[in-house]
Every structure is written in C-alpha cells, then in structure tokens.
Amino acid sequence: MSGNNLVLPIVLWGRTAPTHCISSLLVLDDCSAVITGCHDGQICLWDMTPELQVPPRAMLFGHTSSITCLAKANACTDKQYIVSASENGEMCLWDVNDGRCIEFSKLACAHTDIQFYQFTIGTQREGRLLCNGHYPEVLVLDASSLEVLYSLVSKISPDWISAMSIIRSHRTQEDTVVAVSVTGILKVWIITAEVSRMQDLDPVFEEESKPIQCQNCQSISFCHFTQNSLLVVCSKYWRVFDAGDYSLLCSVPSEADQGWTGGDFISADKVIVWTEDGCSYIYKLPPSCLSASEHFRSDVGKTREGAVPPLIYKIADQPDKKLLICPPVTRFFFSRREPFHKLLIQGDSEGRLSMWNVPDSTPAPQHSTPELPVSCTLSLQESFDGLMPVSSGIIDQLSAQPGKEQPIKVTASVYIPAQGRLVCGREDGSIILVPATQTAIVQLLQGEHMLRRGWPPHRTLRGHRNKVTCVLYPYQVSPRYDQRALVSGGVDFSVIVWDIFTGEMKHIFCVHGGEITQLLVPPENCSTRVQHCVCSVASDHSVGLLSLKERKCIMLASRHLFPIQVIKWRPADDYLVVGCSDGSVYVWQMDTGTRSHTRPYLNLLCVLYYVLQGNLPKYSHNALVVQAMKTNVSDPDMHVLFFDVEAVIIQLLTEEAQRPNPTLVSPRACTRIFKQVKETMKETIKEHLLDDDEEEEEEQRRREEKSKSLSLLEYNLTMDTAKLFMSCLHAWGLNQQLDLICLERLGMLRPHCPISFGLISRGGHMSLMLPTFKESLLRKLSVATGRKLTLSDIVGKGTYGLSRAVTTQHLLSVISLANTLMGMTNATFVGEHMKKAPTRPPRPGGTPESPRRGSSAPQSSPPPQAHIKQGWSQLAAMHCVMLPDLLGLDKYRPPLLEMLARRWQDRCLEVREAAQALLLAELRRIGVSGRKDTIDLWAPYLPQYVDTVSSRESRPMKIMKFNQSQTLDLTQKKRTNRVASSLRSSLPS
C-alpha cells in the first residue's frame, strides 16, 4: 500500500455525481458540517454555512460495506473527529477538517448505533464510544484508540439492544445508560467512576430491567429540556415515559400503514416523530407528560391507547422529488451553542440533503395542520450540475456527443503504466486508447492544446454493440501474455480480443448468456493451457476460461444458482473455486470443466468476500497511476490520478543519468535512439534482451505503421508527468513575475479552475475533494478576507488554505520536485526535447482523430540553462518560505510539524531535504511562543525524564529534532517507549 510513499491523488469526477444512497447522518455540534454515510460505504462531508447552505466538500473512501452509523468522537472544538461503522464491523476514526483517517479497527460484530459520551474519571473527562448492534451487550470503546474497554451486559434475558440513550443525572452525578432490547425490555446501567476507570473486560451488569412492551423499538431519546421524560419510538406507536421510574405517561399509535422510524424532543412540551416515508409530525404533549404541569403523572397506570395529542406541524416530503428507492434517514438536531439551530435534517437515496428550521412558536389553531416549508435542499447531482465550469471527466473532450449535453460515459477503464496509456470503454460500446498525461493536461490545464480539435491523439476501437463493462490488459498482470492483447467484455454478452498496437479486432468470444461482469487473469502456476486464458464472469452466473492462444473457450462453468461474487484459484489441484452471493461455493476442474464439489456454507467465504470488496487502488512504483473508481456498479467511472513523488523523482534522475552526451553518439546508438522513439520504453528493454527478434520486430513495426499511425508514444512520459504535476501544485497568482517565469521559461501551465486533490491516510483510507469543494472554499475565504473572491482568484494558491495535512503533502512534493528539476540539464517543459520523436509530416489517409500539430505550435528555443535553474530555485524558495507571507495567515493552513518530522529521515533524499527545509522554515515562522506551545503539546507523550530537558527553554530546537526522527502520533501513545529509548541514545552525553 501507500505506506510511507508520498502519493498525491487528483480526481476527475466527471459530470455525474457518484451514487450516494444515504444510510446514516450526523450534524456536528457547532453546525459547521453535515456528514452522511451511504450504502456503498462512502462518507460525504457537507460544509454547513450560517445561512444553512450545504455545499458538499469531500468524500471519504475506506469502508468496504454499507455505513450503519456515524457519531462524533471528540469533545474539543479545535479538532473535529467523527467515527464511522460499517455493516461488516469496520470502524474508522476521521478528522473532519482534512478527511484524514486517524485510526481504524475491525470487530466481528456490526454496530447499528454509536454514541459519544464523556465520562468523568476523577478530574479528567475521558471520551468514550458506546456501541450497540447485532450483539447482546453495549460495548464501551475508547474514543481515540477504538479499543474495547468494557461491556455493559444484561443478566436478565439478554438480547440485542435496539436503541440506547445516555443520561447525566444532576442529582446523583452519575451517568446512566438507558437502552431497550429487541424484545422490548428496558435496561438501565449506571456508570460510576469506578466503572469508567476499569480497564479489563469485566462485564458491568444492569441496574434495572423492566419490560415496557416496546416491540421494534426504533429510537429512544431523553428530554434535555426537563430531564424528566423519555421518548421511545417504535414502528407502530410512540410512547413517553417518566425518566425517573420508567412509568408510561402516554402512548400514541401510528396513522394508517405508516411506520415510525424515530423521534426526539424539540422543546419541553413538544416532540417530533418521523416516518419511514420521510414525513415528520410535531405533536404537543398532553399535560400528563409535562413535569411542569399539575397533571404530571396523572395518567400513570391508566394511559389510554389511541388518544392522539394535537398535531402542530406536518412536514411532508416534497411532491416534486424523484422517487426514492429506500426509506430516507431523518435526524433532529438541536445545537446548544450559537446559533441555536433547531433543525430537522433528512438524507435520502438520491444523495439529497433536506433541512427544515423547526420553529419554537406554536401557530394559532387552524382548520388543517400547517406544513413547514423546507429551508434548504440539495442533492449531490444538483451541486455538480451547478458548477461552472462543469466538473471534467478524463476524456470528456473526446466523448462529446453531437446534440447532447452529456458526454458519453466511461464505463470501464484500465491504465497501462508502461505505455502511459489509458484504455476507456464507454457506454456506446467504443473503446478509446489515449495517452493519460496528455488527456489529463487537457482536462486540468490551460494551454495551446485547447485550440486543437480531437486532441490528444487517440485511437478508437469499435466492436461492442453496447456498453463496455470491463477491460483487461493481461500483459500488465503477467508477461506470459502477448503484449498486444487487450481484452474487453460488454453487455452484449461478448468478450473481444484486440491488438492494442494496430487496433485490430482479433477475436470475438460469444460463450456467455449474460452481460460480462468481470475479466480476470489466472495465477502463474496453472497448467500451461490455462495460463494462456483469461477468465470471464457473466451475469447469467457462468464462468468461462477463454484461451487467447487457441482462440476458443476451454471451459464454461455454468448452472450456478446465484450471482457469482468471487473467483479463487487452486492451481495445484487444477481447481477453480466459484463463490456465489448466497455463500455457496462451487469447485470446478479447470482442464476438464467438470464440477468436482459443491460445498455450500464454507467458512472461508467470509474471508473471500472481504478480499473481493476491497476496491481501493493498489499502488505500484509508477510515477503516475490512473485508477478508475466507481462508488456503485451502476455509476460511470471516475478517475483518480495518483502521483508518486518518489517515483517521479527517481524516473527524472534515471533519465538524466541516461541522457546521451550529444558529442559521443555513435552510429549504433543512433539507430537505438531511433528505435526508442518509436517503441515504448518497455519494448526497448525487451529488444535489447532479445536481439534475435529484431528483424521480426522491424517487420511488425512496418506493418503497424502501414495500418495506422498511432502517435501515442511520441511524448516524454516522465517530463509530461512532471509538467502536469508541477502545474497542478504551484500556488499560482501570488507572484506575477514567478508565474510568468513558470509559464514561459519552465513551460508549466495554469489550471482551468481549482483542482480536486485528495489525501491518502492510514491503511489506504482516502479522502477525495468533490468538485464542489471550491464553492465552500471560496465562501470561507471570502468571509476571511472580507471581499468577494472569484474562482480564478483561488486557482493554485487556494489549495494551501484547505487543510494542514494537504498543505504539508503539497509543499513537500512541490519543493522536492523543484529541487530535482533544478539539478537536471534542460529541465524545462517547453522545447523540442519534450517530444520523443522527430516531427513527421502528417500521413495521408490518416483518420480524423490523428493529430495535426507542428504548424500552429511556435517552436521557441529553450531558454539557457542558468535561467531555468534559477526559475526552479525561485519556485522552491517561494513555496518553502514565502508562502505564509504572500498568502496571508487567514488563507494559509501551515504544514503539520509531525508530518514533516516523519519525513526527516525519508528514504528519498529529495523528499528528506524538502522536509527538513520546510520544518526549519515552519519552526522559524511560529516563533518562540509557537515552539513552546508545540513542546507543551507533545510533552505528555514523552517519558518523564525528558521533561527536564524540554523545560530548558534555551534549547527548544534540540527537542524538536528528537521528535523528528521518530514517528510520533498523538493517538499512538504506545510508541512512546520506542521514542524514549531512542531519545536516550541521542541525548548528549
């Protein structure tokens, strides 16, 4: 995985917003953001403005199944952490500000609800997460490490807990957990100080257990206004109980066939209850439920069923709303700080958030119940539609449809790093081959390429009659395959084999009776026959082994009863193992195609599923990796460009070292260079290894040229990657002079609009900025600076005002790359050397897609070496030291010291140097008081004897250096021991 590598993602979302069928919802205490989790496992962060607008900011990736609950996970205001749990037991702790994953864990049990609570332990308040779910206990977890501390257990008829609420009694100073079990038994646990101090897994038994006849309990909430009543909502009725002795005060049935799904108190005498179809009702409680009233508890023991209290407001769903595919999630939120909002928030299957401001006043009695108007409603797709310019997809310029606004959607794609090519299968059945950096430059950056039509040069393969569902380049997985073969599958039931160099259709397999869903490569140690096959899976529940060599299907395994989810191999036994969605497993003999066993209910399946669903990208050591992602199978692909800074640097340096000295070129070398320009780097290497093949290759090449000129490979991939990357990272618009140097001397290009970056954090968790992030950023910066900003004001420099973690990553990358480029000869992105091939005249008879270049591009001679080096050094200097001053502190989020400190000893020298320079610059910037604060912050995590050192004010820098060499993390207190030992060794003797 990403591990320690400095990898930066850039996202091209395309025009279609990702599917976001909301399954859970959370509003932050300070009303700064709404967080939604969806059935596909992603989490969306929506910024909330004081005017109750909710522009979506970022999407968090990492969970592999449906999000079941979200909860806040810390109490302080400077850091905002949330915890998320998914159906398969994963839990994750996120920083809301930058979308970083702080901690993650996996338990065998699935939580359905989590509540954050601070228990008082002595003088300290410790954050705890109370979880309930598909297990009979309430688990108490540490809110920062996600470790299970202890559990609350039922002695009497233990069963799953459906809902739970935590009450702090002012009278007894005890924290009480009230819960209702699936069978309708109310359980009460009292958390005393002794209990909270417990560290071992001793169970805590309930204090009280009382059957309250509440089947299908949906929610339980405590009245924070009077502290005297409890609202229990079940699907067929809601009830109010006395919070003291849990006696029933009133019970109200649901209307007609609607089922209640939750409710809350909105004031001392009013409750809001909502249904599964998205309607909400506000009721005034009868006097018997109000502790202030003289009739309080007057009905205890004789409550009438069916008496409906007066309905004050009704909140119906909007009639113009699109049809929903599952019940929406509704929450009531009451902020206890300024601006004291009382909000009803709803998230639905369309990825839409709706908000209602709930008034405190009661309207005059009317004939019919008044309806509350919606305050704000926005879906993810609407926010995408409202963007100007629209969010671009990876090959939008090649996919424009005449007469239609939407480009043709990309439905499947694969990136071939060795050739720098991206293969995109589209919904109209065509497949596009395009150089990835070139097409990304078109989408992201401004430049002369904007004037060219059909740019970049690409090739279209036509063969599928309908949507392409998967593409596979087998050679990339294993070199045993022909490097020309590209395989694609479509909804037209066919699998097509292409020659990637000539664009020829080699073979069509029509063996399946359903849409192709997956294409896979068998492992190395299969029999030779199987080794030349690809495995195809289709929606008619069949699996085929298609031999690319023999051009026939050597095995077709069908008659599976359920959709196929996973394919595993056991080459030693010649077995193909098919896992179906119902949990059954079929084992097939590969060479004979006989079904050897059917074993339903195999334990290992759970493991297999987990492997399958990990849809996070794998990284290889390529400077650029383009990964297609989709949140839902029905979505078009969105593309994430992963830049590995270390790999870019290595490639740049390797090329620099290999650069031939012009005076020493021998005729032999000449021919080699000539070959090199025509073939990919990979091919060249192969040529050198297999010199005998040269003639054949030559002939092959001649054939190739005859068929069609591709001109995909005429660009220096490394330099192009660096160009794209540097152009995206540079803080444009801060220094006019430097911008000009960048554009003219260094050949960088200015972005069209702020770029959606991402952040990779622990365990491959990833946060990706939605294209709408700029709206919220713009608004925030406008407020901060007090003047209206436009989008072009924040191009480039805007990203440095996003979050501290993002700033750190970006500065590290831009400085280390600028330093690398500074050390290279001719390191500019303008000029002849950017092209690998000599310009050839356009071929007659070329397709319209073939490029027309050369004529319009003015060939400026590259500026002298010294000027280029000076340009890079200016660029590095600006990002290293001048940025805070140029941007102004209100628009700048300084880098994180601990992230820089971790790179103090980075294995990549350039990154290490950049980190050291940045860290020193940042330490200088924060001044003596800042350094003192930093030490105070970290001191508790260092062993005691270090404190005596850190109190020596004369040497704060020294202490920081100790930290730098170690990976210190606030959440990982365990590591302090290691730090201590290394500190001991590094202390001056």
Place this chain on the structure above:
Amino acid sequence: MSSASQVERAVLEEEFNWLLREEVHSVLKQLQDVLKEASRRFAMPSPGLESQLKQENFILGSEGVLTLQGEALTQADINLKMAKSSQVLHFQFRDDKHWKLQQIQDARNHVNQALHLLNCRDDSYHFKTGAEVNKLMDAVMLQLTRARNRLTTPASLTLPSSPPSADAGDVMVNFYINLSKLCLTVYQLHVLPPNTTKNFKPAGSSVLHNPGAMFELNNNRFEVSHVHKVECVLPWLSDTLVFFTISLQPASSSKTR
C-alpha cells in the same frame, strides 16, 4: 422510431408495471410466509413469559441429555468417560446458570428483522421502481444470509476466552451450533509447570482445538490433553436452514428479473 417498436415498448412497460404491482407482491407474500414459518421455529419468548417456553430435550449421543429452552441450555445431564481412566465425568448446570446459545438468538433476530422489512411493504404498498424492489430484496437477503451464516459458522474461540467450565478445574466446556447440530466439546487440560522448557505456543482461535494446543489463563499455562466432542441434531434448526435456502431463491430470482 417506428411505430412497431413503440407498441412493443408500451407492452413491455405494461408488463413491467404488472410485475411491480402483482408479481412482486406475490413473491413477497410467499417469502413472508416462509420466514414466518422459520421465525416460529425460534420460539420467540414474549417478555415476562420466559418460563412458559417450551422445553426440548436432546440426547447427546450416548452420553447424556441436554435441555434447550428458547435459546438457552437450561439443564444438562452428561456423563463422559475420561480417557486413560475409568473415571466418569458428570456434568450438570447450576440451577441459576444457563448456557445461552448466542448463535440461535442472533439468527432469530436476523430473521425477525427480515420479516419486519417485509411487513413494512405489504399488499397496500405500491412499488414504483424496480430499483426500489432490488434495494428491498438486497436488505432482506442480507439479513437472511447473516442469519444462516450465524448458524453455519460457529464463532471461533481462543482457548482462554472460551467460557470456563463448572467446577472441575482441569476441564473446559464449549457448546455451539454448527449447521443444525448442537455440539459440545470438552477439553481435558493438563497444567504446564510455570517455567517449562517445552516450547510454549499459544493456540489461536479455532472452533475445535486439538490435543496439544496450549494457552495461558490467569498466569497459568495449560495444555489440552484430550478432546471429547459430541453432537446432536436439532430438527427445527435444520428446518429453518432449509427455509432460509428456500427463501433466498425467490428473493434472488425476483431480483434478477
């Protein structure tokens, strides 16, 4: 577009609407009936009436009798012949202690959740899109698969975390459900000397540990010397499993349509 294909389109649309209106409900009804039947087998205790639950006795091989009430084992009368000695070990539950089979409770709750989902969408509900039906089926199938998995995959236990036995210090007992079988494993333990020279390798988690597995508990090291495993079939559980399989099929086939 030709009129023929328009007519065709209209017919298809009509058919699809019929599917949503009639067919889906008949499938749901069928599913609901099957699940109700499955749920009935679990003998849901009504609050306050736990003691009135039906008691079922099961004969564990030739070794003894177990009484299951709902999801808890309430009584046991088991005689096990110990290895290498003619001694017979006799087990009984204390009157106030029951052995709760969490697997049964979990499976029952999952089935009930599936039923609840179906109850919310009865005949009177009009499905508007196919996606809606798919989503519902996904949710129902998820619960059913979970229920079945709970019964088919007994939770694996690390030895120290397996529930300690009644009184005999050197014996550990574990009851679990595997498919439709109620299984009992008894581990005979052998205390290792504290500073043993023998390689101490703590055993991981497994449903069944073999003789030789070692573990540490309360600063004492133990080695499993003998394992006894006896099992019996719970007929109603095998019924339920069949019901699950039966109900998954229409659910999935209606999805594919």
